[in-house]
Amino acid sequence: MAILPPTSSSLSKDSSYSFSLHIQSSTIFGSKLKSGEFQQTRFRLFSNSNSYPGLTIKASRESLGLTQELKSNKLERVVETEDGSDLFEDMKHRFLSFKKHKYLENLEHYQNLAKGQAPKFLVIGCADSRVCPSTILGFQPGEAFMVRNIANLVPPFESGPSETNAALEFSVNSLEVKNILVVGHSCCGGIRALMSMNDEIDKSSFIQSWVVNGKDARLWTKAAASKLSFDQQCKHCEKESVNRSLLNLLTYPWIEEKVKKGILSVHGGYYDFVDCTFEKWTLDYKEDNLKEKNGRISVKSHILWS
Template sequence: MSLTGLIQGLNAFHSNYFNDHRELFERLSGGQSPEVLFITCSDSRIDPCLITQAQPGELFVMRNVGNIIPSYGAASSAESAGIEYAVEALGIKDIIVCGHSHCGAMKGLLQVGTLAEKMPAVYDWLKRHGEATRRLVLDNYPDVEADDLLKIAIEQNVLTQIENLETYPAIRSKLHSGRLNLHAWMYEIETGTVFAYNAPQRCFMLMEKRSFPVPDPLITTVRA
């Protein structure tokens, strides 16, 4: 969409949706109280509020290239600050890490060396925080075709981020006391469906009526 289209959309939002939901926005001006932290990729094809049909104020959203959360101590100020605020200030009850099909970041991760010259910042981000996923996938699935390997990388990357979240002291404490749950999701763009990781089955399963909270600690294994 062009900038002109965005401005037209803003005008339509204010004239239609905002006027129809004015009471909601007036209430939101007094503060937020979301129960879910939704961590996903910056990719323009995934919209957390659209796919979950969440209303304004219901999701606390964090996005970056590849839905990557560095482990505690290695995290940049943005990721660590967002997690800390969500868990401690907002009292988040559920954290979802949601990857998606055809993820460009995971494609880049599988051939990360080619990014060094053209996109050095992307290369540095993926090399520093995606190496565990890359090595696991390439070392354990050497004979898998490219499309299937990408799917495995996308799923495995989500599980790696769940493990990284478990290194945060505040999250560990709340997991232990049952005040917080972690969920690993994968959104399939072409079908509009969401799959959740089922740890006992060691695979992502179509989610219809419920998610599958990831047990603590997670064993990052996906069946090929």
């Protein structure tokens, strides 16, 4: 919709008049606008010395609501945000800070890492952006081989190939890690999806097809905590799914063999970022205890860091 200028009868021959044209569009003069936003284009009309039909139109463009930002140098930041440039600029500074304060100050260590790795841990954590194991537990480069997936699940051996059990095979057989740590966490969306599932899986859903690996934890939680609220059941399942993953680890022949010989230990962990506490426990391996008793597994060294 345009705001029209006065009729020619109201214009003097030497007069000029400014008016604004508001256009709703997705593209104006090559500038992409979000749907539903307005851009203000100002036209200044100058009368011809002889007649009004010869009006000369000069157009200047101003982005509605952005003029003040331009004056305060904020327009560039708005534009940069659209393509992520400012995010990568910040990332660049973080990298250069790492290079200056970590890499170059520990150059020998990083040069040794370039020759090979010998991590002591395989850590299986959730892909959730709030629970980076290296940040929480202070792992430095070279200390932990890391796998992150939805809900920090370990599928059983019979489920077939996945990136998680490929990492298990490589880290245990090639890197010869001594410890496997499965870390669950509070407010886990993957566990919530697991607990919300119907008995029949929607095979078109990648999420359901993956989190079904925690079905035993779900069933046990539904049976043992049926009187609790759904949120409390989810919290219960967040820890139970870790124990089920520890049992699933033992379905891999090369893992069970090493655990049985005492050269590999499997551990569970639970990070509660609501109150910033961390629970850690270790599977107490006994051949006669591989079959669950009363739905529980035997653990040792169960401690709380708070």
